[in-house]
Amino acid sequence: MQLSRRSLLTGLGLGAAAAAIGVSVSEAPEARAAGVRHLGRLTGPEQTGHLGAAWTDLCIPVDTNRGMLFIGGDTFDGAKLFEGSWRSPIGLRSSSTDLYNLRIDSAVGGNHARGLVHEPHHNGMTALPSDVFRVGDTLYMHLMRGRLHDTHHTDFWRSDDQGETWHYLCQWPGDMLGGAFQQKTYAVADDGYAYVLSSRFNRSVDSQLLLHRVPLERLGEPAAYEPWGWNGHQWGWGVAATSVGPVQPWGEIQWRAMNGAYALSWFDTRKSSGYTVKAARLALPTSNIFDAMGSATPLVSHFPRGGAQQKNPYGGFIVPGSTFDNFHVIVSQWTSDTEYWVHQYAASI
Incomplete structure (x- = not known):
C-alpha cells in the first residue's frame, strides 16, 4: 500500500490527518473574494517538474540580490506525491524579483533540485525549513529536524553564495522552552538586531508564542538570544520569555520588518477561523x-472567512519586496497525492 507523507511521518493517512483538524479533502472549491488576488501557482508538474520538484511545499522566499530563492519542504520527483526521491529542504529560483513576474526557472542543483543539507529521511525523519532570510550578502536558514510535528531539535545554517552551499552554525533542543522555540522566524531590523518569534511546531498542541532578539553579528550563537518577558510589573528584555500571543496551536508563522513597521503572517489552525492564513x-x-x-486581514481560508478560498491552505510566507498595500504571500496546498504545490496571492493589510 502506498503511504502518504503524513502516514509515513506521523502514522496518519491523508484523510485521517485532515479529519484530525476537521478538514474535508473534497470540499470548498477555489473562489476569490474581493481584495485578495490569486496570482497563480508557482510549483507543480508543469511549472517545476522539469527541475525534479513536481511535488513540493512551503517555498519560503528570500531575495538573494540576483533573483528570488524559494526554500521548499518535503519534495518528490515521481509521477505523484510520495514517489521518487525524497528531499528537504530544496532551493528553487526565479531570475525575476518582480512580484508580478515570479516564475521558477532554475534550481539549486542544476536541472534537478538537490537537498540542501544532509538528511537521509530514514524512518520518517525530515528537515523542514521554518525561515530563510538575508543579512547583507549572507543567507540564513532555520530547520526543524525530526518527524512531522515531533521535532527532535532545530538547527541553523548560513550560505555565502546565494544558497548554493550551506554551512552549519548551531542547534537547539526540541524541548527548549516547553517546545516553543522550535518554529522560528526572524525579522531583520535596522537597529542591529533580528527579532525572533517562535512557537511549537505541532498544530494539535497549544503553544506559547515567544519573542527574542539577537544581534545580527551573533545570529549563530544560542547564548546571544535575549528573551522578552513580563516580570509581574512590566515587560522587558532579559526577563524570562513570556507568551506575546495567545496560547493556542500555531501553524506556520512569518515575521518581517517592513516599511518602518512589522508584518506578521500565520496559519490559524483553529476550525473557528476557517483554517485561515492571516496577516497583521x-x-x-x-x-x-x-x-x-x-x-488581522484574512488572506486565504479553507472555509470562507473574508479572504480568498482554497482547499487545505497552509504556510503564508511573505514575499520580499512586499508592502502593506501590495502584500504578497506564498501559500501551500495539499489535498491529494496529485495536488501538493504552492500558490501566490496578493492583498492589502
Missing part, C-alpha cells in the same frame, strides 16, 4: 500582538 501589521517588534491579531 505592528508598529514595533514589542507591540501588542493580541491587539494586532484582532484586526
Whole structure:
C-alpha cells in the first residue's frame, strides 16, 4: 500500500490527518473574494517538474540580490506525491524579483533540485525549513529536524553564495522552552538586531508564542538570544520569555520588518477561523500582538472567512519586496497525492 507523507511521518493517512483538524479533502472549491488576488501557482508538474520538484511545499522566499530563492519542504520527483526521491529542504529560483513576474526557472542543483543539507529521511525523519532570510550578502536558514510535528531539535545554517552551499552554525533542543522555540522566524531590523518569534511546531498542541532578539553579528550563537518577558510589573528584555500571543496551536508563522513597521503572517489552525492564513501589521517588534491579531486581514481560508478560498491552505510566507498595500504571500496546498504545490496571492493589510 502506498503511504502518504503524513502516514509515513506521523502514522496518519491523508484523510485521517485532515479529519484530525476537521478538514474535508473534497470540499470548498477555489473562489476569490474581493481584495485578495490569486496570482497563480508557482510549483507543480508543469511549472517545476522539469527541475525534479513536481511535488513540493512551503517555498519560503528570500531575495538573494540576483533573483528570488524559494526554500521548499518535503519534495518528490515521481509521477505523484510520495514517489521518487525524497528531499528537504530544496532551493528553487526565479531570475525575476518582480512580484508580478515570479516564475521558477532554475534550481539549486542544476536541472534537478538537490537537498540542501544532509538528511537521509530514514524512518520518517525530515528537515523542514521554518525561515530563510538575508543579512547583507549572507543567507540564513532555520530547520526543524525530526518527524512531522515531533521535532527532535532545530538547527541553523548560513550560505555565502546565494544558497548554493550551506554551512552549519548551531542547534537547539526540541524541548527548549516547553517546545516553543522550535518554529522560528526572524525579522531583520535596522537597529542591529533580528527579532525572533517562535512557537511549537505541532498544530494539535497549544503553544506559547515567544519573542527574542539577537544581534545580527551573533545570529549563530544560542547564548546571544535575549528573551522578552513580563516580570509581574512590566515587560522587558532579559526577563524570562513570556507568551506575546495567545496560547493556542500555531501553524506556520512569518515575521518581517517592513516599511518602518512589522508584518506578521500565520496559519490559524483553529476550525473557528476557517483554517485561515492571516496577516497583521505592528508598529514595533514589542507591540501588542493580541491587539494586532484582532484586526488581522484574512488572506486565504479553507472555509470562507473574508479572504480568498482554497482547499487545505497552509504556510503564508511573505514575499520580499512586499508592502502593506501590495502584500504578497506564498501559500501551500495539499489535498491529494496529485495536488501538493504552492500558490501566490496578493492583498492589502
